[in-house]
Amino acid sequence: MRKKYSEVEKELMKSMAQNLKTILLRKGVSQKELAEITGLSTSAISDYINSKTLMSPGNLQIISDALHVEKSDIDPTFRGTIDHVSSDVTKLPVVGKISCGTGTVAYEMIEDYEDTPKSWLNGGEYFYLRAQGDSMINARIYNGDLLLIRKQPEVENGEIAAVLIGEEAVLKRVYRNGDSLVLQSENPTYPPIFCPPAEAKILGKLKKIIINCQ
Numbered sequence: 001m002r003k004k005y006s007e008v009e010k011e012l013m014k015s016m017a018q019n020l021k022t023i024l025l026r027k028g029v030s031q032k033e034l035a036e037i038t039g040l041s042t043s044a045i046s047d048y049i050n051s052k053t054l055m056s057p058g059n060l061q062i063i064s065d066a067l068h069v070e071k072s073d074i075d076p077t078f079r080g081t082i083d084h085v086s087s088d089v090t091k092l093p094v095v096g097k098i099s100c101g102t103g104t105v106a107y108e109m110i111e112d113y114e115d116t117p118k119s120w121l122n123g124g125e126y127f128y129l130r131a132q133g134d135s136m137i138n139a140r141i142y143n144g145d146l147l148l149i150r151k152q153p154e155v156e157n158g159e160i161a162a163v164l165i166g167e168e169a170v171l172k173r174v175y176r177n178g179d180s181l182v183l184q185s186e187n188p189t190y191p192p193i194f195c196p197p198a199e200a201k202i203l204g205k206l207k208k209i210i211i212n213c214q
Contacts, residue, residue, distance in 0.1 A: 008208070009054055011119050012077065017051040019074045023067055038066045078211060089115045094128040094146070096169075114146065120208060125151040127204070129162060129169075136160070136171055138186035141209055147171065148208040155205045162203040165195060169203065 005013065024034065031049060035042040040059060047053035048063075055063070055075070064071045072078035091113040114128050131145040139160060141147070147162070155161045161174045163183055172183035172193065181200050183193040 005054060008117075008120055010051070011117065012075075013051040013054050015076050016055055016074055017049055019076070020063070021049060023069055023073065027067060029067065034063070034066065038062050088118050090118055090121070092116045092126050092128055092148075094130065096129065116148070120148065126207070127151065129171075131171065135185040135187045135190045139173075141171065141186070142211075146210040147206055148210070149204040150207050151204040153202055155202060160206040162206070164201040164203055165193070165199060171206065174202065 024030070029037075031045045032042060034040075035045045038045075038059075040062065044053070044059070048055050048059075060071055060075055064074055070078070093110040094112040094114055095110055111130075116126070127149055129147045129149055131141050131147055132143055134143060141160075149162050155174050157175050158173055160171060162169055162171055163174065163181075165183075170183060170193070172185060175182040175184060177194075179196060180194050181197055183195070183200070185192070
């Protein structure tokens with residue numbers, strides 16, 4: 001049974017498929033030849049070409065190396081945005097910086113605006129924060145990544161959210177333990193943070209990570 005993909009993942013699959021087809025045509029490489037030089041199955045290559053399967057990061061690396069292209073030439077998220085056939089995009093503010101360790105964020109300060117496909121958004125208000133630190137590395141959130149946040153005052157247990165504690169903003173998994181919030185890192189070197197809800201303000205829920213490739 002094939003995995004069910006979200007609309008955002010389907011958009012990405014279509015974009016990657018088109019990019020891969022363009023590269024193969026330009027280089028004169030067939031699907032069968034690509035399978036032979038990468039060691040991947042012909043069915044896997046066919047699924048990528050026909051937007052049936054989302055390419056894993058490992059296979060993206062294998063295919064880009066085999067074709068002597070950048071990963072961003074195939075997967076547009078490595079450039080920061082998806083290239084859509086339509087220009088159905090909106091600009092969202094990049095608000096200060098969020099720390100995944102011990103930094104702070106100036107919540108009202110807008111550093112930049114980021115073009116964002118409207119298909120990524122599903123009602124509500126959104127903004128971006130820039131990750132700093134290494135406390136969320138096991139959730140594949142690294143220093144410099146751009147984080148798409150949906151503004152909302154509450155999240156479900158275990159969801160990742162941007163949380164303001166005093167003047168410090170942190171990105172953590174949020175759990176409730178009685179009257180306390182438990183903010184859990186995704187790095188075992190960081191202990192959990194326990195605080196009363198009155199001392200912590202949930203800024204919003206993490207919706208998407210845009211990888212920083214610099």
